[in-house]
Amino acid sequence: MSEVIYRDGSYLANNPSWHEEDSPWKARQIVRLLEANRLKPSTICEIGCGAGGILTSMAREMSPTTRFKGYEISPDAFALCASKRASNVQFSLTDLLAEDAEHFDVVLAIDVFEHVEDYFSFLRKLKPRATYKVFHIPLDMSVLWTLLKWPIVNGRNRVGHLHYFMKDTALATLRDSGYEIVDYFYTPCGIELPNLSVLDRCLKLPRKAAFSVHQDLTVRLLGGYSLLVLAK
Template sequence: MTQIYNDGTYHENNPTWHEEDSPWKALQIQKIIERNSLNPSKICEIGCGAGEILNKLSEHYDNKKEFFGYEISPQAFELCAQKSKHNLTFKLANLLEDDANYFDIVMAIDVFEHVEDYFGFLRKLKTKAKYKIFHIPLDLSVQTVLRSSPIIKHRKSVGHIHYFTKETALETLKDTGYQIVDYFYTNSSVELPNRGWKANLLKIPRKLFFSVNNDLAVRILGGYSLIVLAE
């Protein structure tokens, strides 16, 4: 499955590498860092794609922190390398094979659902930093299982090969040795524009249902992800 990131297939299907969503994702990361009073000096992202999440974080924190992005796709690296600057460094390399660096925080933002051996990935990633931040799409819900087409669409278009609920995502992290520090839902389907007419149709029901019972809303209607801070 990793071949699609090296041979240009993923880039052909997703030419922007989801750069347009990066400012919103960076805000979610800032929120979980700041509400847990973390003060990291070195922050790394594995599978950094176009590098825009790190770019936005580096602008927000200015010169107070150093940022590092690792990417295995040559096409994505061409995009992110252009954003290198004094406090932001990118490498065309696999972080899990780099024993030279240790970070205060390592981030895997919408990553391990793409990885064939995600248990092995998570165990290795755990050794790379004190804290880890994950953003995990919750592809499994009543409506996606009943329709099935959204799951297959994500498999073909963005390479999701594993599918999670909040409960299975958290248990996966625990099973691979992580201690959960904090987590909350994020809702790109409501908060980001241009998600398609079906997502737009569900915006109001999702918001109303979520305000009443967030777990049940996510479990039934879907459209949410989970951001997790772990040790």
């Protein structure tokens, strides 16, 4: 599986909304991270912006003077986001890393590099594009998911995950690619996102209860969380 699935209609067939229903929740997590680190960027771009919902949601929550630009390689996704253009939100059917683009204050890579075959090259090329980088990384490698097997296989077949991370390997990957980790926290995607699976709904209370006692151990055992990282 490669980026072909995002260009030939395969991904859209499996994910007709392109996960737009998750965008307001993800935008809130990103704004929370920026505010926690007292960042007030003037320019924000997103690589792999999908249907554009994250940027449009952030534009509603942040200063009206902040400029947003989304880059997307899929014509299907671009068709969904192009109609969301606004005076301060623009979209481009372009590979950010393949053009001589402007430098941004912040670049977002939200649930992206687990889809990229050569993710080390991707991360190294992305680094000079902005002063700060925000990554949202699924943590597929939990004990429960490994024992059940099908959630990981489903993630590969339906949403195109090629690489699988836990917190330590995700952070190590960024450091090995030359990034400085500024801040990070877990996001409860398997608890708060809309359209949870039956299994995720059954695990909501156990995950929340266990997380309040020991965050790292809960995520390693039960999964249901992603990692939001601010890096330089």
